Amino acid sequence: MEKIDGDLNKKAAGEKAVEFIKDGMVLGLGSGSTVYWTLKKLGELVEQGLNVKGIPSSKRTEGWAKDFNIPLTDFSQVQSMDLAIDGADEIDKDFNLTKGGGGSLVREKIVDANSQKLIIVADQSKLVSQLGKFPLPVEVLPFGWEVTARKISEMGATPVLREREGSVFVSNNGNYILDCDFNLIADPGLLHKELKQLLGVVETGLFINITDTIIISGDKGIEVLHKKK
Numbered sequence: 001m002e003k004i005d006g007d008l009n010k011k012a013a014g015e016k017a018v019e020f021i022k023d024g025m026v027l028g029l030g031s032g033s034t035v036y037w038t039l040k041k042l043g044e045l046v047e048q049g050l051n052v053k054g055i056p057s058s059k060r061t062e063g064w065a066k067d068f069n070i071p072l073t074d075f076s077q078v079q080s081m082d083l084a085i086d087g088a089d090e091i092d093k094d095f096n097l098t099k100g101g102g103g104s105l106v107r108e109k110i111v112d113a114n115s116q117k118l119i120i121v122a123d124q125s126k127l128v129s130q131l132g133k134f135p136l137p138v139e140v141l142p143f144g145w146e147v148t149a150r151k152i153s154e155m156g157a158t159p160v161l162r163e164r165e166g167s168v169f170v171s172n173n174g175n176y177i178l179d180c181d182f183n184l185i186a187d188p189g190l191l192h193k194e195l196k197q198l199l200g201v202v203e204t205g206l207f208i209n210i211t212d213t214i215i216i217s218g219d220k221g222i223e224v225l226h227k228k229k
């Protein structure tokens with residue numbers, strides 16, 4: 001069995017999110033060790049009779065959902081989801097996110113952006129005044145990735161090809177990830193647009209304007225923050 005980050009704040013934030021789940025909902029199931037706790041708690045509610053279906057945003061999440069007997073569905077069956085619950089690597093004061101630390105950013109963005117509501121669960125270390133300390137994950141096509149990386153470095157970043165255990169990391173979509181240190185990101189929306197224009201870039205880990213609610217756990221306990229409309 002895979003060892004999960006047992007950080008108590010991740011557990012508290014992840015578990016809190018199930019309070020927003022209602023019977024009959026179709027859910028987007030995010031990725032990461034904080035969401036693991038959401039899935040575990042959700043499995044208990046399903047066991048007690050809660051009727052939901054979920055679309056997983058990674059193979060790892062799919063495995064956990066199956067372990068916890070959460071019914072799954074896919075986009076051939078549903079047009080959109082009622083609620084997505086996901087983690088993040090950084091969250092700024094405008095509720096913009098950096099994601100992709102686990103390498104699932106493309107599927108996460110498809111799931112999160114196609115949900116009526118997105119809740120992000122995180123421990124307090126993820127809150128930042130400005131995105132960028134966490135190197136931005138950018139998913140790129142393997143073909144010509146060196147050229148794509150060069151173009152990204154011309155934009156002021158230091159892209160590093162992600163590796164795991166001595167081999168190139170391959171995403172669930174068969175692509176590579178470049179971890180791009182841009183230092184602090186002044187305008188996340190603009191950077192996302194500029195990166196998307198580069199040939200070879202599949203998607204960026206910048207999630208702009210799609211988060212509705214953040215559940216943060218830390219020194220002050222659990223805080224539920226709603227984005228002002």
Ligand SMILES: O=C(CO)[C@H](O)[C@H](O)COP(=O)(O)O
Pocket residue numbers: 005010030031032033034035086087088089098099100101102103104105108
């Ligand atoms: O974006 C992600 C994976 O691609 C995760 O949501 C993010 O890395 C947070 O993970 P964790 O909850 O383990 O800190």
